[in-house]
Amino acid sequence: MSAVGIGLLAGWGVVRSRPTPLSRRSVLRAGAFLGTAAATMPLAAACGPGYETAPDELAPLLARARADATAATALASAGGDGAELAEQVAAVRTAQADALQSEVDRLNRPKSSTAPDSGQAAGLDALKDRLEQARKEAADLVPTLPRHRAGLVGSVAAGCAALQQLSPGLGAGAAGDDVEPPQTGQLPPESVTAVQDALSAEHAAVWVYGLVTAFLPNDFRSGTDNGASAHRDRRDACERMLTAAGATPVPTEPAYLPPKPVTDAKSAMALVATAEADAAAAWRGVLERTDDTVLRTVALRALVGSATRGTSWRKEAGESPAAVALPGT
Structure with missing residues (x-):
């Protein structure tokens, strides 16, 4: 008989062996245990959080978008050569922040403990750096997200790239x-x-x-x-x-x-x-x-x-x- 055949027959023999008879006391003890387990299991399950306890992975993107919009708005208000571009950056980043906010609010996860960005930009070069960082941060997240979020965050990355294309000062290329x-x-x-x-x-x-x-x-x-x-x-x-x-x-x-x-x-x-x-x-x-x-x-x-x-x-x-x-x- 082959080793495979022996293994199968041995397993079948174990399954088909006669069970050891249970005494009345054993039956009652087993019933009491099962009853206790059945009563406590729902309570144990109810003690779990029932929702995602980690901060939302989109929270940093949202915070960055809000800070970028604030920085661009301040730069636009100051006037100067880059004011019009800064105004466009502010509008786009605000729209992106609103879209991200809607998705974050939908899941309502715990708030992130990350310190907020000050939302300042000394000029177009600073806005360029902000857009480049935001684009990279969004792009790096795309492979790891659920499908619907991958689409949203991919659009955020593309929107930042679109802003950069407005001017060489923002990183057009x-x-x-x-x-x-x-x-x-x-x-x-x-x-x-x-x-x-x-x-x-x-x-x-x-x-x-x-x-x-x-x-x-x-x-x-x-x-x-x-x-x-x-x-x-x-x-x-x-x-x-x-x-x-x-x-x-x-x-x-x-x-x-x-x-x-x-x-x-x-x-x-x-x-x-x-x-x-x-x-x-x-x-x-x-x-x-x-x-x-x-x-x-x-x-x-x-x-x-x-x-x-x-x-x-x-x-x-x-x-x-x-x-x-x-x-x-």
Whole structure:
């Protein structure tokens, strides 16, 4: 007989062995014990807190947003060259703080003991540092949060990046949303659907960038080339992820219908900004429908990239506000 067979038979023998008879006293003793346990277990459970006792992980983000808004408001009130930019920073950070406050209030966890920020900024350089810190703090939290919070905090990070894009004094620069080839496998159905939505938005964005080149001066060629390249990279990344997950990527459409006719440079810029907003919404949707950290990283970089490019195009088109507080919403 094999060792496996012996083990199975031995186990079966133990299970099937005759139980030792219980005396009447043993039965009564066991019944008394069970009755006591049944009576005390609900009381023990009731003594537990029944809710999360740790401070809310969003509390530091909320405190930073409030302090940034206070600092920017003070800087705007002082006047000077950076007053208008500071006013925009104050408006965006206030809106972000309000959104974070609503989520923190919803769970009503214990208050954080962290000392509050003084809310001061000596100039645009100080605001730049504040925005960079806020962006990084939010981005670092995204991989660890529940899905709905990952979307909110991802939008906060993207909104800070959008503010920076308003001026070199605040840290404007390249979108920085290059996508590494993602190594993902099976994804749950809701994540597959979200990536398909993102792929559809990327197909549309690539088409839009091709369309607007006919209406924009050559001065914008670098911007359109970089934008088109970024969206092609994201499109390819989506297709790889979907294929790895066993899904068939949605194909591109032969053409897309702009919400408004494109007749000149300004309407072309507005269309690009719309395409970036649509892409941002799709990628926030990915954040809200996946727990995969690799996919969340790709989604966050894409969300930030669309937020920064959208800000640049709205600024060029003369739209106000150029920076959106919560891109993707």
